[in-house]
Amino acid sequence: MTGLHPGFELMLRKFESRSSLDAADRRALLGVPFKIQTLEAASYVVREGERPDRSCLILSGLAFRHKVTVEGARQIVGVHIPGDFVDLEGSLLNVADHNVQALTRCEMAFVSRSAVRELIAAYPRLAAAMWIDTLIDASIFREWVVNVGRRDARGRIAHLLCEFARRLEVADLVEEYRYELPMTQEQLADSTGLTPVHVNRVLKALAIEGLIERERRFVRIPDWEALRRAGGFSELYLHLDQVRPELSQAR
Amino acid sequence: MTGLHPGFELMLRKFESRSSLDAADRRALLGVPFKIQTLEAASYVVREGERPDRSCLILSGLAFRHKVTVEGARQIVGVHIPGDFVDLEGSLLNVADHNVQALTRCEMAFVSRSAVRELIAAYPRLAAAMWIDTLIDASIFREWVVNVGRRDARGRIAHLLCEFARRLEVADLVEEYRYELPMTQEQLADSTGLTPVHVNRVLKALAIEGLIERERRFVRIPDWEALRRAGGFSELYLHLDQVRPELSQAR
DNA sequence: CGGCAAATTGAGCATTGTCAATGTCTGTGG
DNA sequence: CCACAGACATTGACAATGCTCAATTTGCCG
Numbered sequence: 001m002t003g004l005h006p007g008f009e010l011m012l013r014k015f016e017s018r019s020s021l022d023a024a025d026r027r028a029l030l031g032v033p034f035k036i037q038t039l040e041a042a043s044y045v046v047r048e049g050e051r052p053d054r055s056c057l058i059l060s061g062l063a064f065r066h067k068v069t070v071e072g073a074r075q076i077v078g079v080h081i082p083g084d085f086v087d088l089e090g091s092l093l094n095v096a097d098h099n100v101q102a103l104t105r106c107e108m109a110f111v112s113r114s115a116v117r118e119l120i121a122a123y124p125r126l127a128a129a130m131w132i133d134t135l136i137d138a139s140i141f142r143e144w145v146v147n148v149g150r151r152d153a154r155g156r157i158a159h160l161l162c163e164f165a166r167r168l169e170v171a172d173l174v175e176e177y178r179y180e181l182p183m184t185q186e187q188l189a190d191s192t193g194l195t196p197v198h199v200n201r202v203l204k205a206l207a208i209e210g211l212i213e214r215e216r217r218f219v220r221i222p223d224w225e226a227l228r229r230a231g232g233f234s235e236l237y238l239h240l241d242q243v244r245p246e247l248s249q250a251r
Numbered sequence: 252m253t254g255l256h257p258g259f260e261l262m263l264r265k266f267e268s269r270s271s272l273d274a275a276d277r278r279a280l281l282g283v284p285f286k287i288q289t290l291e292a293a294s295y296v297v298r299e300g301e302r303p304d305r306s307c308l309i310l311s312g313l314a315f316r317h318k319v320t321v322e323g324a325r326q327i328v329g330v331h332i333p334g335d336f337v338d339l340e341g342s343l344l345n346v347a348d349h350n351v352q353a354l355t356r357c358e359m360a361f362v363s364r365s366a367v368r369e370l371i372a373a374y375p376r377l378a379a380a381m382w383i384d385t386l387i388d389a390s391i392f393r394e395w396v397v398n399v400g401r402r403d404a405r406g407r408i409a410h411l412l413c414e415f416a417r418r419l420e421v422a423d424l425v426e427e428y429r430y431e432l433p434m435t436q437e438q439l440a441d442s443t444g445l446t447p448v449h450v451n452r453v454l455k456a457l458a459i460e461g462l463i464e465r466e467r468r469f470v471r472i473p474d475w476e477a478l479r480r481a482g483g484f485s486e487l488y489l490h491l492d493q494v495r496p497e498l499s500q501a502r
Numbered sequence: 503c504g505g506c507a508a509a510t511t512g513a514g515c516a517t518t519g520t521c522a523a524t525g526t527c528t529g530t531g532g
Numbered sequence: 533c534c535a536c537a538g539a540c541a542t543t544g545a546c547a548a549t550g551c552t553c554a555a556t557t558t559g560c561c562g
Contacts, residue, residue, distance in 0.1 A: 049487065067393065070483035073401040077393040089386045092379065097390045097488040121375045128343065128371060131382045135340045138385060139348045141392035142318065142328040149399040149444030150324040153518070184540065193400030195519055200542060216527095232321035236300065237348040404550070435508065449550055451510060467559090 004030075007059030007107070010083025010171055014243050015129035028123050032116075034109040045087065045100040045108070052090030053113045058082050061106030062182060066190065067098045076191040078140060079103065079164070079183075082171045088134050091116035104182045136239045143237045148193040151232065156192040157202045158231030161212065165221060166235050170244045178220040206230070255281075258310030258358070261334025261422055265494050266380035279374050283367075285360040296338065296351040296359070303341030304364045309333050312357030313433060317441065318349045327442040329391060330354065330415070330434075333422045339385050342367035355433045387490045394488045399444040402483065407443040408453045409482030412463065416472060417486050421495045429471040457481070 004012075008030070015021060015029070036059065039045070045063060046052050058080055065078040077098060080086045087100055091113040120127035140163075147159050164181060168174045185203070186196040194202075206212045211227045213220040221227050255263075259281070266272060266280070287310065290296065296314060297303050309331055316329040328349065331337045338351055342364045371378035391414075398410050415432060419425045436454070437447040445453075457463045462478045464471040472478050 065393070067397045069397065069401050069406075070480075070485075075397040075401040077396045089390070092383050092386055093390070093490055094492055095487060095490070097490065098393055117379075120379060124372045124375060124378065127375065127378055127382070128368075131371075131378070131385070132343050134382070134389060135343055135385060138389035138392055139340070139344075141389055141396060142316070142349055145328045145392060145395045145399055146318045146320065146326040148396060150320050150326040155320075185542095186540080196541085197520080197543090198518055201518095204542080229321075234321075236346060239344055239346070239348065241345055436510095437508080446551055447509085448511090448552080452550090455510080 005059050005107075005109075007057060007082050007109070011057055011085060014083060014133070015126070017244065018129045018132050018242055019125040021125055021129070025123050025125050028119060029126055032111055032119055034111045034115075036107060036109050039102040039106045039108060041102055041104050041106075043102050045102065046090060046096045048096055048099050050096045051094060052087065052096050054110045055085065055087045055091045055113070055116050056111065057109040058084050058086055059107040059109055061108075062103040063100060063106055063108075064103050064187070064191075065098050065100050074190045075193065076187060077144065078137065079191070081167055081173070085130060085133055088116070088130055103187070132242055136242065139237045139239060153192070153194055153198055153202050154205065155231050156194065157188065157199065157206065158211065158227050159233050160188070160192060160231075161219060161221065162228055162231050162233035162235075163238070165219075165224075166238060166240070170240065176220070177222070177224060178218060180217050181219045182217050256310050256358075256360075258308060258333050258360070262308055262336060265334060265384070266377070268495065269380045269383050269493055270376040272376055272380070276374050276376050279370060280377055283362055283370055285362045285366075287358060287360050290353040290357045290359060292353055292355050292357075294353050296353065297341060297347045297349075299347055299350050301347045302345060303338065303347050305361045306336065306338045306341045306364070306367050307362065308360040309335050309337055310358040310360055312359075313354040314351060314357055314359075315354045315438070315442075316349050316351050325441045326444065327438060328395065329388065330442070332418055332424070336381060336384055339367070339381055354438070383493055387493065390488045390490060404443070404445055404449055404453050405456065406482050407445065408439065408450065408457065409462065409478050410484050411439070411443060411482075412470060412472070413479055413482050413484035413486075414489070415470075416475075417489060417491070421491065427471070428473070428475060429469060431468050432470045433468050 012026070012029070021029070034057070045056060048067065060082050063080045063086060064076050065080075066074055066076045068074050090096065120130065143163075147156050151159060161181075165174055165177065165179060168179045173179055183191070185199045189196045189199045192199070203212070203214065207214055211221070211223060211230055213222055227233075263277070263280070272280070285308070296307060299318065311333050314331045314337060315327050316331075317325055317327045319325050341347065371381065398407050402410060416425055416428065416430060419430045424430055434442070436450045440447045440450045443450070454463070454465065458465055462472070462474060462481055464473055478484075
C-alpha cells in the first residue's frame with residue numbers, strides 16, 4: 001500500500017470511515033482502471049449538456065462546479081478538493097446539468113462510467129461509501145442555498161472561508177489556521193452571489209476587523225471563533241464524522 | 252400489483268426508468284417493511300441535529316426541507332412531492348443536517364434505517380435507483396443555489412413556479428398548466444431568499460403581466476413560454492428522463 | 503360573527519450593484 | 533535585471549433592487 005498517491009489515501013481514509021471495507025473491497029477499489037491526467041487551471045472536466053462517460057478523483061489541486069444563467073451570470077455551486085470523487089453523477093445520470101472546471105492545475109484520476117457502474121454493482125459497501133460522498137456534497141449544496149439566500153455579504157464570505165478551512169484541514173492543507181485560497185475575488189463573488197467589487201470591500205472590512213489576514217493567495221484566521229460567529233458557521237453539515245472521524249471533534 | 256397506493260406506483264415508475272429492475276428487485280422493494288402514517292401540516296419529519304433512524308416515501312401531500320440561521324432566518328432548501336423517497340440521507344448519514352417538515356397534511360410510508368441498509372446491501376440495482384434519486388435532489392439544490400444567487404426577484408419566483416409545474420406534472424398533479432401550490436407567501440419568500448412583502452409584489456406584477464393567474468392556492472400558467480423565459484428556466488437539471496421518460500420530451 | 507393568519511399596500515431606507523478610474527502584482531521577453 | 537502587458541485588486545461616487553416598518557384588508561374556520 002506504500003507509494004500510493006496521497007489523493008488515493010485521502011479517498012480510502014474517507015471510505016473506510018463509513019462502511020468498514022474488507023480486503024476484497026479495497027482490492028476492487030484500488031484495482032479500478034484509471035488514467036491519471038494533469039489539467040491546467042480553467043480547463044473543463046465536464047460541460048453542461050454533455051453526456052459524460054467518466055468520473056474522476058482529484059489527486060491534487062482544486063476544481064469547481066458552476067452554472068451560467070441565460071443572462072450570462074455565473075454561479076459557482078461548489079468547490080472540490082483533493083480526495084474528492086468528483087462527478088460521480090457523471091456515471092449515473094445521463095446528461096451533465098452543470099460545468100466542472102479546474103480551479104488550479106489539477107492531477108486527476110479518471111475512471112470510466114462502465115468501471116464505476118461495475119464497481120457499484122459488485123461491491124455494495126463501496127457503493128454505499130461513494131453514495132455517502134454524494135450525500136455530503138448535497139448537504140453542502142443545501143448549506144450554500146442558505147448562505148446565498150439568508151446571509152448578508154459579510155456572513156457569506158465569512159461562512160465560505162470557514163467551510164474551506166475545515167474541509168481543507170481534512171486534506172491536510174491547513175496549517176496554523178492558514179491555507180491557500182486560489183480563488184480570484186471574481187470567483188469568490190460567483191460563489192456567494194455577490195459582485196467582485198463588493199467582495200473586495202467585505203474582505204477588506206474583515207481584515208480591518210481582525211477576522212482574517214491576507215497575503216497573496218493565502219488566508220489566515222487569527223480568531224477562529226470570531227470568524228465562525230460572523231459566518232454563523234456550524235460544521236454539522238460537513239458530516240466530518242464520515243470524512244475523517246478523528247478530526248470531527250476538533251472544533 | 253393492483254391496489255397499490257399511487258405513491259408507490261410513482262416511485263416504482265421512477266426506479267424502473269433507471270436500471271431495469273427484475274422480479275426479485277421489485278419484490279424486495281415492495282416487500283420492505285413500512286409503516287404508513289398521516290402527518291398534519293407543519294409537523295416535523297426530522298429535525299436538524301437528530302440521529303434519524305428511518306427514511307420515508309411521500310404517498311400524498313408535500314414536504315419541505317429547511318434550515319434556520321443563527322440570526323433566526325429560515326431558508327427552505329427544497330420541496331418534495333408524492334413519489335419522492337425523502338431523507339434517504341437519514342439512513343446513510345449519522346446526523347440530520349437540516350429539518351424536514353410537512354408542508355400540507357401528508358401520508359408517508361416510513362422505512363427503518365436498517366431495512367433501507369439491508370435493501371441496498373442486497374439489491375445493487377435498487378441501490379442505484381435510490382442513489383440516482385438523491386443525485387437528482389442534489390442537482391435541484393444546485394439549481395436553487397443559482398436561483399437564489401444569480402437571479403433577481405422576478406426571475407426567482409418565475410423559476411420556482413416553473414420547477415413546481417414540471418415536477419408536479421410528473422406526479423400527475425397538473426392539469427392544463429394549473430396546479431395547487433399550498434405555500435404561503437412567507438414560505439415562497441423563504442424558498443427564494445426574499446421577504447414575504449416582496450414576494451407579494453412580484454406575484455402581483457407577474458399576474459399583471461399575464462404570466463400567471465392566481466386563485467386561492469392555485470396557480471395557472473397561461474403562457475408557459477413567457478414564464479419560462481422570465482425565470483430562465485431549463486428543465487435539464489430535473490433529469491426527467493430518469494424520472495418519467497415519456498414526459499421528458501414534452502417541453 | 504369573531505378571531506387569526508395570510509395577503510396587500512405605502513413610505514422611506516440601506517445594502518449591494520454599477521460604472522469607471524487607478525493601482526498592483528506576476529510572468530514574460532529582451 | 534528591467535520593461536511591459538494583462539489580469540486582478542482597489543477605490544469612489546452614485547443608483548437601484550429589495551428590505552423594514554406599519555397599517556389595512558381579505559379569507560378561512562369554528
